[in-house]
Amino acid sequence: MADLQIVDFQPSYADAFLRLNLEWLEKYFWVEEIDHIVLSDPQAEIIDHGGYILFAKLGDDIIGTAALKHQGDGTFELTKMAVTATQQGAGVGRALMIASIEQFESVGGKKLYLETNSSLSTAIGLYQSAGFIHAVAPAVSEYARADTYMIYPKGSKSLKSKRNPHSKRSRTAKPHKCAE
DSSP states (O other), X not given: OTTEEEEEOOGGGHHHXXXXXXXXXXXXXXXOHHHHHXXXXXXXXXXXXXXXXXXXXXXXXXXXXXXXXXXXXXXXXXXXXXXXXXXXTTTHHHHHHHHHHHHHHHTTOSEEEEEEOTTOHHHHHHHHHTTOEEOOXXXXXXXXXXXXXXXXXXXXXXXTTXXXXXXXXXXXXXXXXXXX
């Protein structure tokens, strides 16, 4: 996928963020109240709280997304990761995963975790290949569907050999250090 670009959030991409996430949520689960809140205003719910939203762009089409939701004290949740069905299996999810981890590291993040469902074995395999490991959740998830908790050990080397040489990372915003 030689023309794949990973780009930062722009307000004009909010509809794509909603569309891509509804596509997978409605296919595998249901849209929970927390999903409605986050998806209806990603600027207020993620960006304005020190988080990041990345998009996979192929030509003029937004085909995937992933978000880093800042939970405070340098802790980020990798969330709302979605790739349109027609592009799954083409390395888009891996490119988003790598860019998300690189973003987390570039801002000095202290802890990166995700919550998922054990039925999503392909996604879990991707997370594990990027270095995420299973852990005990420190609290009950705000997502009813989440029954699996994973963390990314800082300094994990699993990513370095997994880079897609064809994807490009476009920067439209400068990273900033997390508040201590």
